[in-house]
Amino acid sequence: MNEYPVRTSELKSLQVISVSESSIIQAGDRSEVYARLQTISVQRELDNTVAGEAHFSSYPIFKRPWPFDIQEPAPLPVEVTTRNLSPCIQVCSVDIIAVSSAALILIGNGKVSRAESRIKHIRQFAAPSLSAILNSPQPPATEQ
Amino acid sequence: VQLNVTNHKLCVGKIEATGIAAAAMLQIGDTEQVTLYSMFDTPLESVVAGPLAPLGPPDETE
Numbered sequence: 001m002n003e004y005p006v007r008t009s010e011l012k013s014l015q016v017i018s019v020s021e022s023s024i025i026q027a028g029d030r031s032e033v034y035a036r037l038q039t040i041s042v043q044r045e046l047d048n049t050v051a052g053e054a055h056f057s058s059y060p061i062f063k064r065p066w067p068f069d070i071q072e073p074a075p076l077p078v079e080v081t082t083r084n085l086s087p088c089i090q091v092c093s094v095d096i097i098a099v100s101s102a103a104l105i106l107i108g109n110g111k112v113s114r115a116e117s118r119i120k121h122i123r124q125f126a127a128p129s130l131s132a133i134l135n136s137p138q139p140p141a142t143e144q
Numbered sequence: 145v146q147l148n149v150t151n152h153k154l155c156v157g158k159i160e161a162t163g164i165a166a167a168a169m170l171q172i173g174d175t176e177q178v179t180l181y182s183m184f185d186t187p188l189e190s191v192v193a194g195p196l197a198p199l200g201p202p203d204e205t206e
Contacts, residue, residue: 007173110174
């Protein structure tokens with residue numbers, strides 16, 4: 001049986017509507033990828049010129065270390081030998097609506113893939129001010 | 145440790161996905177090492193109903 005050192009990726013159809021925020025779509029082989037995203041997602045009633053900007057340094061989520069790191073070599077070395085008996089990776093169709101926040105899509109072979117995403121989500125809603133509440137007409141007291 | 149991998153045919157018919165998000169990965173093929181990290185934080189101030197206070201000032205020590 002023939003052996004193939006590298007497999008070709010054959011992709012018939014790939015439909016993606018939206019790719020955003022440090023995301024990668026790739027067909028073919030690659031060595032290393034490092035996708036990284038930091039986001040402060042703010043939903044509020046005033047724009048930044050009035051209510052001020054948000055700063056990454058105000059929030060510890062952007063500074064705290066990852067719980068563990070597997071970059072260190074494994075205690076037991078593993079020697080991997082791969083034989084490819086088929087010349088290609090065949091894919092008929094891939095349909096995806098959205099890819100976002102450091103997500104990776106790869107049709108083919110990869111070596112080292114690393115993706116990091118840190119998202120801070122804040123919503124601020126305006127409430128009526130104290131003076132507006134005090135000046136508003138009082139509702140009639142209900143009789144017991 | 146010796147690990148021998150033999151790849152035969154890799155054929156995919158159809159994949160349908162709504163969303164792939166927050167350091168997620170979809171791969172059709174081989175890989176050696178994958179590291180995916182995601183932090184998502186909705187803090188106490190994530191819903192602030194009140195006079196629109198500015199967001200916290202940047203840390204002076206930075």
